[in-house]
Amino acid sequence: MGTFTTPAQTREGNEVKVVAFNASARKDGNTAILINHVLAQLQNEGIETELIQLAGKKIRGCMACYKCRQNKDQRCSVKNDVLNDCIEKMLEADGIILGSPTYLANVSTEMTALIDRAGFVARANGDMLKRKVGAAVVAVRRAGSIHAFNSINHFFFISQMIVPGSSYWNMGFGLEKGDVDKDEEGIQTMKNLGANMAWLLKKLHQ
Ligand SMILES: Cc1cc2nc3c(=O)[nH]c(=O)nc-3n(C[C@H](O)[C@H](O)[C@H](O)COP(=O)(O)O)c2cc1C
Numbered sequence: 288m289g290t291f292t293t294p295a296q297t298r299e300g301n302e303v304k305v306v307a308f309n310a311s312a313r314k315d316g317n318t319a320i321l322i323n324h325v326l327a328q329l330q331n332e333g334i335e336t337e338l339i340q341l342a343g344k345k346i347r348g349c350m351a352c353y354k355c356r357q358n359k360d361q362r363c364s365v366k367n368d369v370l371n372d373c374i375e376k377m378l379e380a381d382g383i384i385l386g387s388p389t390y391l392a393n394v395s396t397e398m399t400a401l402i403d404r405a406g407f408v409a410r411a412n413g414d415m416l417k418r419k420v421g422a423a424v425v426a427v428r429r430a431g432s433i434h435a436f437n438s439i440n441h442f443f444f445i446s447q448m449i450v451p452g453s454s455y456w457n458m459g460f461g462l463e464k465g466d467v468d469k470d471e472e473g474i475q476t477m478k479n480l481g482a483n484m485a486w487l488l489k490k491l492h493q
Pocket residue numbers: 311312313315316317318319387388389390391392393426427428429430431460461462463464
């Protein structure tokens with residue numbers, strides 16, 4: 288560990304934790320803003336949160352070596368990037384938020400690498416993320432966000448995770464950093480998502 292600047296937090300008792308990944312190439316951009324609106328709701332409900340920014344971090348795509356299926360050690364065999372740190376964070380959390388900007392009507396390259404590799408390792412290890420709660424968050428200028436949203440949800444559903452809804456599909460509109468804060472419906476969607484995620488996590492862990 289130690290790849291991320293945010294220190295790993297110690298979990299006490301039955302504390303519920305949500306980890307969020309921002310797969311935008313822009314740290315603290317629109318995707319991060321949207322994620323933080325969800326996290327604020329979770330924090331209001333006493334849920335511990337952590338945001339991991341993938342911007343500037345090395346994360347490559349799946350090598351299709353299939354070694355995870357032989358090793359079954361909850362790890363990817365490619366060990367020279369941040370992927371195994373991300374998996375470790377996912378394993379210790381009760382809820383996982385995956386946030387991506389829309390690039391060419393899909394998720395970012397970083398998000399593709401994360402969901403391909405973490406998804407394959409999870410399947411190779413008896414669906415090790417099963418029944419964790421998952422939520423997708425997508426930033427978009429104009430079009431393609433529903434495809435990006437679906438791409439992330441494919442990861443949750445094949446991993447046997449539980450996905451709460453919101454008052455709209457989880458997307459916010461904006462081009463420049465900060466523009467999403469002008470999308471009132473998008474922000475409300477994030478707040479409702481956070482409230483629903485907190486409600487669900489409490490039902491599952493009370
Ligand atoms: C390489 C690239 C591709 C993009 N493709 C799309 C697209 O297909 N549709 C769209 O509406 N916006 C597209 N955008 C705009 C971003 O989705 C938008 O600016 C988003 O708010 C960025 O989020 P961020 O601030 O978290 O990086 C693209 C931006 C980049 C850099």
